[in-house]
Amino acid sequence: MTTGQGLTAAQVAAAKPNHVPKRSSRSLAAIVRANFCTLFNLVIGVLWLLILIFGEWQDSVFGLIMLANVLVGVVQELRAKRTLDRLAVVSQSPVTVRRDGREQEIAPDRVVLGDLVLLSPGDNLLVDGEVVESAGLEVDESLLTGEADPVLKRPGDRVLSGSFAVAGTGAFTATAVGTDAYAVRLAEEAARFHLSHSELRDGIKKFIRYVTWLVIPIGALLMYSQLRHSVDFGTAITGAVAGIVTMIPEGLVLMTSIAFAIGVVRLGRRRCLVQELPAIEGLARVDVLCLDKTGTLTAGGMELDQILPLRDGEPVGDALAALAAADPRPNATARAILERHPAAPWRARAAVPFSSARKWSGADFGPHGVWVLGAPDVLLSDGEEGYTRAAGLSATGARVLALCRTDKLPESGTPEVEPVALVTLKQRIRPDARETLRYFDKQGVTVKVISGDSPAAVSAIAVDLGIPGGERAVDARTLPDDPDELAETLDANTVFGRVTPQQKRLFVGALQARGHTVAMTGDGVNDVLALKDADLGIAMGAGSPATKAVAQVVLLDNTFATLPHVVGEGRRVLANIERVSGLFLTKTFFAIVLALTTGVAGMMFPFTPRHSTLVNALTIGIPALFLALAPTLERAKPGFVPRVLRFAVPAGVFCALAVLAAYAAAATGSLEQDRTSAVLALFLTTWWVLVLVARPLTRGRIVLVAAMAGLFALALAIPAVRELFTLEPGGVRADLIAVGVSVAAAAALSAVLKATGTLRT
Structure with a gap:
């Protein structure tokens, strides 16, 4: 057998296959651990056991809700996992090999040691090897070495996985496959369930870290205070547990995971593969979209x-x-x-x-x-x-x-x-290009057309599509080398022709240096470097394997019209997570203020776990689920953490003041009645926080907040429910006091938020 004939069938059967450990998405065990094995779940589990031992079963409902939350989170992430895995297989590019003298396309994991792998422009090198045939074969190794210039490969030269062919053709013999290959980085990372840098996730982790440090000492103070001033051990434990559980924003991480997971599933239905989950966040932050003309604005083929x-x-x-x-x-x-x-x-x-x-x-x-x-x-x-x-x-x-x-x-x-x-040659404009470009214009996303074609040709396409500034195409060969001057030219112009692959990369860097969040679309090997450096790389499904390997998002149907749905999904996730973060952290700060006050003053905690379960479900849990999945077109803005804190801290403080005032003013002589007054004040103030968070109030959101008020009214009206949650109204006077202090707290909170510019319009 000569080298040019490739392996025989018998040799293939005996050779080592290109088996690489599956890393396309998290395993079931990893998903369960991530959702269940958290510090907060451990704390809630211990408190749940204390209530089961020393309290009444009605006060242990929060533990069941925790388990339900974990189950929902696991189910949603499994749905996202299945979507990712299925689309990753669909987007996987075959490898061309020569066996028994015949060319054939096979799956990457069917490549074996010694295979003769054929290369053409755009092909990824998924295994290491030695070149045996070269017809002007040039390989881009920039993703491995950082060197941008393609390397001409001759017979006998070594090639590494993670690089890709950019010109010419050739063949190489596979010398290292599977885990022995040089990382097999690009193709394996492409479909990985990846939790890379995300301002949203980092912000939530900060919240969790700060709350954890606060819960431990405040919880200890509250436990000591309740045990010291209560004649009944069970009542003391119940009050302490109520304060500690309320401080924990246990549903915040869950709601974030659900929103991301559902975003993956929704985009998957549109044949859009999100290869890194934080890419959904990047979708929402994009303010500049760089388009390669060929294959994006124009249809493939000529x-x-x-x-x-x-x-x-x-x-x-x-x-x-x-x-x-x-x-x-x-x-x-x-x-x-x-x-x-x-x-x-x-x-x-x-x-x-x-x-x-x-x-x-x-x-x-x-x-x-x-x-x-x-x-x-x-x-x-x-x-x-x-x-x-x-x-x-x-x-x-x-x-x-x-x-x-x-x-x-x-x-x-x-x-x-x-x-x-x-x-x-004729190029066909995509029928969906005009409508898609109009969408981005309305959304305030600046479009930059950067192409290797002549400026005149690119300008003609841009003018035909109605792109602002399309008639002033810039020849990239005349652009300055200075990064600042280049950035100024990019800001002032829209259409660029004769752009080299290295210049596309420089364009992305210059725009990022100006504070822009840049998305780059492309389908050819000349787009790979820019796709890799962009904040969000978007590849066409029919594009080269190299582009799909480095992009965070792959449009499997090659439909440019999918991009508005992609951006819209990202904005929905981020804007809504910010909304629900305000709800969860209002509860946390409210509980911290209340726990500190009752702990220092040595008074009984104003409510029990069953009370907080009822109020939290109606003002946070159920509404947050709907708000997190609701449509929105708000563009994401930086500063997630300080913006949420500016809302949640004053909201939590005013809710706590209203509860303390209602509890102290009730003075009915019955602990259950006094606590019912506190619960009424708590619901009214947190319900108003829900109204503020839900703004602007669309018809659906009005129905949502009204339904929550109606459910609470039913809880007070139905005897069996009142008994379940130990609600004993203390008379007209106590109820009016609770309503009055709640209205005053709501008005004061609205005034403060308006004065600080935090109030939603």
Whole structure:
């Protein structure tokens, strides 16, 4: 067997396969541990046991709610896991190998040690190997080494997994597979359930950390106070547990996980693969969207339109057919030429493959001459024959190429050429592009079109789509090298042509340096570096494996119209999590103030766990679930932690003051009646907090807050429910006092929030 034939079936069966430990998403055990094994659940579990031993069963309902919350969180994350895993398999790109002399596409995990793996532009290298065939094969190793320039690979050279082919074709023998390969980083990380940096998650972790340090000493003080001033041990334990449980925002982390998980499932239904969960947060923060024209604004594939000779008597058709056939894995341009000219009469002696950096390709056909095909404004000089004509054609939106003769193919740089003909190709604008661009304009997201095509061609497409500033296309070859000057030019313009892959990366960095959150879309290898550096990389499902490997979001159906749903889902998650964070932390600060006051004053805690369970369910638990999943178009803003604290701290303080005032003023002589007055004040004030959080009050939100008030009224009206929650109204006087102090606290809170600019409109 020769090297070029690849392995035989028997050798494949005996060879080591490319098995890599599955890391596509968290396992069931990991999901259960993450939702169940938390510090707060441990604290609540201990308190639950204390109530079961020393208190009454009605006061232990909070423990059942904790278990229900954990179950809901596990179920939602399992749904997200299934969605991620299913879409990850769909988006997985096959590997082309040669076995028994035949080419075949196989799944990445079916590659074996010794396989002959074939490469074409855009292919990921998923295993390590040694090059055995090279036809101008160039490999980008920037994701491994940081060096941006592609490396020309010759037979005998080593190649590593994590790099990708950008030009030419070739083949290599797999020398390390599975866990022996060089990390197999890109393809494995692509579908991983990844909890990377997230301002939202980091902010919630800060809340949890601060509350944990507060709960321990305040809980100890409250426990000591209740045991010291109560004649009944069970009553003391019940009061202390009520204060400690209320301090814990146990549902906040759960609600965040549910919102993220449901976001993944919703986007999955639209055939959108979210490869990193925090990408959902990034979706909401995007204010600049960089679009690559080809494959994003225009549909994939092209059609050969016109061949315009610049010289008579030249074999233009034969030259085009031969150049297209010289590439064993033709790109879209070559395929369009081959559809019109399928016969290739000449055989190439040497060839230079097309690359985004060169913007031309060529081949030496011996007695038929050396021919080059590429961008007119790269191959031709201003004033040269065909240059002006090509510029006029580009201005109509056509893609124009120049077919030229030359003496020899250069090893680097651009050859000296004689123009022979101009070739135009048609590009189809995506039917959904206009509507999608209008959406981003309304949402305040600035669109930047950056393309490797000529500025005139890109400008024509942009004008046709109604992109603001589309008529002023900038030639990227004239852009300054200084980062500040580059950023100013980017801010002032919208459309850029002749952008190199390295410049796309610089564009993203310059925009980020100006404080922008940048999303980048693309489908070709020339977009990989920019996709990797962008705050949010969005790849098309039909794009190269390299782009899908580094992107956080993959549009599997290649539908540009999916992007508004993607951004909308991110905004829904972030805006709503901020809402429910205000609810949960209001409860926490309210409980801290109340626990400190009762602990220092040595008074009985104003309510029991069953009371807090009822009020928390109606003003936090149930509403938070609906609010977290409600639609919204609010753009996310930085400063999540201080913004939530500015709302929750005063809200918690006023709720605590209302409860203390109602409890102290009731003075009925019955602990149950005094506590009922406190519960009434607690519900009314926290219900008002719910109203403030739900603003602006849409019809659905009005129904929600009204329903919660109605359920509480039913709890007071139905004897069996009153008995279950030990609610004993203390008469008209006590009830009026509770209502009065609640109204006063609500008015004062609204005034404070309005004065500080925190009140929602």
